[in-house]
Amino acid sequence: xxxxxxxxxxxxxxxxxxxxxxxxxxxxxxxxxxxxxxxxxxxxxxxxxxxxxxxxxxxxxxxxxxxxxxxxxxxxxxxxxxxxxxxxxxxxxxxxxxxxxxxxxxxxxxxxxxxxxxxxxxxxxxxxxxxxxxxxxxxxxxxxxxxxxxxxxxxxxxxxxxxxxxxxxxxxxxxxxxxxxxxxxxxxxxxxxxxxxxxxxxxxxxxxxxxxxxxxxxxxxxxxxxxxxxxxxxxxxxxxxxxxxxxxxxxxxxxxxxxxxxxxxxxxxxxxxxxxxxxxxxxxxxxxxxxxxxxxxxxxxxxxxxxxxxxxxxxxxxxxxxxxxxxxxxxxxxxxxxxxxxxxxxxxxxxxxxxxxxxxxxxxxxxxxxxxxxxxxxxxxxxxxxxxxxxxxxxxxxxxxxxxxxxxxxxxxxxxxxxxxxxxxxxxxxxxxxxxxxxxxxxxxxxxxxxxxxxxxxxxxxxxxxxxxxxxxxxxxxxxxxxxxxxxxxxxxxxxxxxxxxxxxxxxxxxxxxxxxxxxxxxxxxxxxxxxxxxxxxxxxxxxxxxxxxxxxxxxxxxxxxxxxxxxxxxxxxxxxxxxxxxxxxxxxxxxxxxxxxxxxxxxxxxxxxxxxxxxxxxxxxxxxxxxxxxxxxxxxxxxxxxxxxxxxxxxxxxxxxxxxxxxxxxxxxxxxxxxxxxxxxxxxxxxxxxxxxxxxxxxxxxxxxxxxxxxxxxxxxxxxxxxxxxxxxxxxxx
Numbered sequence: 040x041x042x043x044x045x046x047x048x049x050x051x052x053x054x055x056x057x058x059x060x061x062x063x064x065x066x067x068x069x070x071x072x073x074x075x076x077x078x079x080x081x082x083x084x085x086x087x088x089x090x091x092x093x094x095x096x097x098x099x100x101x102x103x104x105x106x107x108x109x110x111x112x113x114x115x116x117x118x119x120x121x122x123x124x125x126x127x128x129x130x131x132x133x134x135x136x137x138x139x140x141x142x143x144x145x146x147x148x149x150x151x152x153x154x155x156x157x158x159x160x161x162x163x164x165x166x167x168x169x170x171x172x173x174x175x176x177x178x179x180x181x182x183x184x185x186x187x188x189x190x191x192x193x194x195x196x197x198x199x200x201x202x203x204x205x206x207x208x209x210x211x212x213x214x215x216x217x218x219x220x221x222x223x224x225x226x227x228x229x230x231x232x233x234x235x236x237x238x239x240x241x242x243x244x245x246x247x248x249x250x251x252x253x254x255x256x257x258x259x260x261x262x263x264x265x266x267x268x269x270x271x272x273x274x275x276x277x278x279x280x281x282x283x284x285x286x287x288x289x290x291x292x293x294x295x296x297x298x299x300x301x302x303x304x305x306x307x308x309x310x311x312x313x314x315x316x317x318x319x320x321x322x323x324x325x326x327x328x329x330x331x332x333x334x335x336x337x338x339x340x341x342x343x344x345x346x347x348x349x350x351x352x353x354x355x356x357x358x359x360x361x362x363x364x365x366x367x368x369x370x371x372x373x374x375x376x377x378x379x380x381x382x383x384x385x386x387x388x389x390x391x392x393x394x395x396x397x398x399x400x401x402x403x404x405x406x407x408x409x410x411x412x413x414x415x416x417x418x419x420x421x422x423x424x425x426x427x428x429x430x431x432x433x434x435x436x437x438x439x440x441x442x443x444x445x446x447x448x449x450x451x452x453x454x455x456x457x458x459x460x461x462x463x464x465x466x467x468x469x470x471x472x473x474x475x476x477x478x479x480x481x482x483x484x485x486x487x488x489x490x491x492x493x494x495x496x497x498x499x500x501x502x503x504x505x506x507x508x509x510x511x512x513x514x515x516x517x518x519x520x521x522x523x524x525x526x527x528x529x530x531x532x533x534x535x536x537x538x539x540x541x542x543x544x545x546x547x548x549x550x551x552x553x554x555x556x557x558x559x560x561x562x563x564x565x566x567x568x569x570x571x572x573x574x575x576x577x578x579x580x581x582x583x584x585x586x587x588x589x590x591x592x593x594x595x596x597x598x599x600x601x602x603x604x605x606x607x608x609x610x611x612x613x614x615x616x617x618x619x620x621x622x623x624x625x626x627x628x629x630x631x632x633x634x635x636x637x638x639x640x641x642x643x644x645x646x647x648x649x650x651x652x653x654x655x656x657x658x659x660x661x662x663x664x665x666x667x668x669x670x671x672x673x674x675x676x677x678x679x680x681x682x683x684x685x686x687x688x689x690x691x692x693x694x695x696x697x698x699x700x701x702x703x704x705x706x707x708x709x710x711x712x713x714x715x716x717x718x719x720x721x722x723x724x725x726x727x728x729x730x731x732x733x734x735x736x737x738x739x740x741x742x743x744x745x746x747x748x749x750x751x752x753x754x755x756x757x758x759x760x761x762x763x764x765x766x767x768x769x770x771x772x773x774x
Contacts, residue, residue: 042184043434046177047353053170054346056154060167061342063151064219068325068336070141071109075329078136080110081129083268087287090267091256091275093132098125104273108326113138129267152230161230168223175217178209184431194767201351208341208348215338222323229316236313242305245282246298253298259285261296261303290317356383363390363405365397370414372404379408379424379436379469384494384520385458389423391518395503399512408436411443413451419485420451422473425458430468440476452485453477456502460632461492461771464764485509492773493573493630496520497585519582522575526551526565527622528598537678544603544649545615546590546681549623551598567593568627570656571634571734571772574600576625578613585610586628588736588772590652590682592660598625601652601681633734633772639665641731643723645745647672647712648679650737653772655682657734661694668697668726672712672741674704712741713748720752727753733763736772746771 081090090112094101100116107113112129115122126135146155153160183189196206228234246253253276256262262273262285269289276283276298284304285296292308309317325332363386369375374396378389386405393403402416413420427433432440455477457470467490474488486509489502496518503516528549536544551565568574569592575584585608591599605611614623635642635657644654644667651671661667669686673679680700689695699719701709709715716723727733733749735742746760753759763769 042177042180046174046181049170049174049177050346050349051353053167054349056163056167057171057174058343058346059154060151060164060171061339063147063339065336065339066147067151068332068339071325071327071332072329072336074107074109074111074141077109078111078126079128079130081106081112081267083266085129085267086263087265087267087270087273088257088259088262090129090132091262091273093129094127095132095256097132097134098127102275102277104270104275106267106270106272108321109329110327158231161227165224165227165231168220168227172217172220172224175213175220178213179217182206182209182213184427184434201348201355204344205348205352208344212338212341215334216342219323219335219338222319225315225319226323229312234312236316237310239307239310242295242307244284244295244304246276246284246304247300248281249299251299254301256285259296259301261285261287261294261301265289362386363393365393365403367402367404369404369406371416372402372414373416373418374401374403375413375417375420376403376405377408377411377420377422378405379422379433379439379473380458381425381427381433385423385425387520388456388458388491388494388499388518391499391516392421392423392503395514395516399514408439409442411439412446413449417449417451420453422453422455422470423458424455424470424473426465426467426469430465430472432469440473443473443476444480448481450483453482454485454506455488456499457488457490458494459490459492461773464761466490466492493586494520495586520584522577522582522584523626523628525577525624525626528565528625529622530617530619531597533617533619536681542604542606543615544601544679544681546599546601546652547614547617548591549598549625550596565625566627566629568598568629569593569634570660571653572630573628574598574625575628576610576614576623578610581609584626588630588650588653589627590656590659592656595656595659599652599656601649603649630772633736633770635732635734637663638732639663641665641726641729642667643670643726643731643733644668645670645712645716645733645735645737647737647741649681650735650741650772650774651681653736654734655685658686658689658695661689664693666696667694668699669695670699670701670712670715672701672703672715672737674702676700676702676705676708711744713744716745716748716752723749723752724756727756727758727763731768733769734772735770737774739773742771742773 091104094104094114098114098116100118101114102117103115105113105115112127113124114127115124117123124138126138127133128135149155152164154163156163183192192210196203196210229236256275265287269291270287271290272288274286276285283298285298287294287296290309292306294306295304296302297304321327322331323335325335376389376393378385380386389405393405396403408422408424411422424436425433431437455470455474457467457474459467459470470488470490474484478484486502486505489498491498491502499518500516503514506516507514528551530547531550532548534546536546568589570589572589573586574589575586577584587600587602589598590601591597602611602614604615617623633653642657642665644657646652646654646669651669654669658667658669671680671686673681676683680702686695686698690698699715701712701715703711735745737745750759760769
């Protein structure tokens with residue numbers, strides 16, 4: 040069973056009970072804080088002998104002095120026949136008020152310790168603590184896998200809101216949760232009798248009556264040399280029993296003192312088991328350390344947040360679980376599709392491929408990658424592989440490479456398609472490793488490796504065209520992903536550009552509807568967004584959305600994109616044909632890997648053509664006037680300098696620090712952005728040395744050229760684009 044499966048099923052099975060323990064633990068953490076604030080703590084260096092002398096003068100009939108974990112001093116005695124317990128001021132022994140045990144309801148403690156079930160509940164609570172420990176270990180393993188090792192443990196977390204909450208919160212409190220599980224098990228071992236704290240019996244000692252008067256506490260050498268910080272409890276000998284002794288309990292042990300001579304009659308050191316137990320109590324409850332109790336309370340409350348976010352993640356994964364329809368029996372299938380998917384979305388592409396091949400007369404069988412094999416009937420094999428974390432295989436396919444390496448090689452072509460996100464340094468790393476393994480072993484391929492960026496249906500369809508040509512048969516891959524709730528956006532402004540090759544372009548600005556009461560209650564389909572996020576637009580007559588980078592954020596009050604006419608492009612044709620007041624159906628998809636963090640460091644923005652759109656959005660929201668430097672590449676400034684007037688205005692306003700433009704189709708236009716970067720190599724190195732953040736947007740070829748150029752420019756600094764990506768200082772948005 041994988042670590043992910045262990046984590047999931049432990050969370051689902053014992054998660055509810057763990058929430059009960061976490062919430063009640065958070066409530067109980069209030070007690071040490073309340074106690075610490077109720078009465079003044081004794082100075083740690085105050086001699087116990089001095090305290091005894093002060094208390095004896097102010098509290099008649101005192102029998103016991105107790106130093107509470109909170110630091111307060113409580114004395115116990117009798118007033119007549121009535122027992123009394125009082126807080127005292129350690130400075131002068133003055134009574135401050137009556138002491139009472141914790142006001143925390145007893146049932147809360149019993150619920151936390153034994154689930155209100157007595158001994159059986161104590162065993163149950165211990166079992167839950169053990170399960171929580173296993174959960175913490177599995178969480179740490181998964182966290183390291185997701186983030187890419189210890190060095191990237193504090194890197195920015197990407198994913199859905201539930202995933203970010205689960206991972207970020209876990210990253211903060213995982214160590215404390217693991218510690219509370221361990222200390223709970225330690226305490227349970229003693230409570231359940233599995234470990235004896237002290238098997239010794241108390242020595243039989245008495246004070247030897249000499250006829251001399253008993254010494255006062257202030258006269259006892261043992262108490263004069265004992266500081267209050269070490270005292271736990273002091274029992275004062277009874278006036279009615281002349282052989283009674285003083286008994287002192289400290290963190291180091293307990294001793295009995297002759298009341299007449301002041302001699303230490305016996306001493307027992309604290310056992311190792313008792314010391315471990317005492318430390319576990321402090322770490323688990325926060326006693327004697329109220330700031331730690333506050334931490335424990337917050338961590339205990341976070342268990343509920345963990346559980347809720349975990350359930351949401353599980354439920355979404357369950358909804359995305361593979362449900363392949365139309366699977367032919369393995370032994371009869373001439374086409375096999377093997378899938379490696381962490382979140383489940385890759386299975387949707389497998390279903391699309393299977394349906395298209397089945398319509399062409401093929402018998403297709405799809406299954407998980409760990410089941411990789413061929414049969415006598417197999418003629419083609421396709422592997423659709425997503426990459427997880429820092430280049431790892433999805434959990435279920437973690438041993439797939441080793442499995443494939445042991446199989447005999449056949450002449451059946453095995454074609455690999457990778458799925459990933461270019462914002463990650465290890466983009467499609469598992470698919471690349473898989474493809475390399477297959478080729479090294481000698482498996483042929485029908486097509487070279489294709490890497491799909493951000494689950495792009497358009498890119499997958501393009502790969503399908505190449506596949507159909509190679510197979511020599513009709514094949515249409517129209518992948519229809521699940522589309523979230525949409526909103527109607529109204530066109531309010533447009534700026535048209537003629538383009539240089541007959542491809543018209545326009546900057547389109549939309550307004551979203553003002554929500555009524557019903558919309559405010561159920562949402563109107565448009566999530567909050569930032570520049571650089573993506574808007575998915577579903578054109579009429581299609582169920583496949585087309586994604587555009589946003590040139591605006593929610594705070595701008597509008598949604599703006601830059602659209603270029605694509606040959607045969609259904610969505611671009613629809614958008615460029617809109618008139619004022621027309622509406623579109625759209626939704627927002629976050630693009631956290633490309634988002635620009637709030638920073639005072641230099642920001643280097645590199646874009647070409649319509650790729651300047653999200654970069655313009657970053658500049659527009661640069662209210663802090665952080666140093667931003669834009670490199671823009673086009674063909675003709677009179678035809679495709681998109682956002683030109685805005686960029687010039689932002690320069691004047693200080694939102695943009697410098698601007699370098701290059702145009703490839705006009706005389707002395709400067710060439711391409713790569714050429715401008717080479718010319719400014721010294722300045723670029725200075726910005727990078729200052730910690731610059733780099734964002735690149737444009738075509739894939741342009742992004743590749745920029746990366747190669749920056750590798751050359753940064754070589755003297757022993758830096759590269761891959762290094763900046765690993766530090767989350769470099770991100771691309773390519774199309």
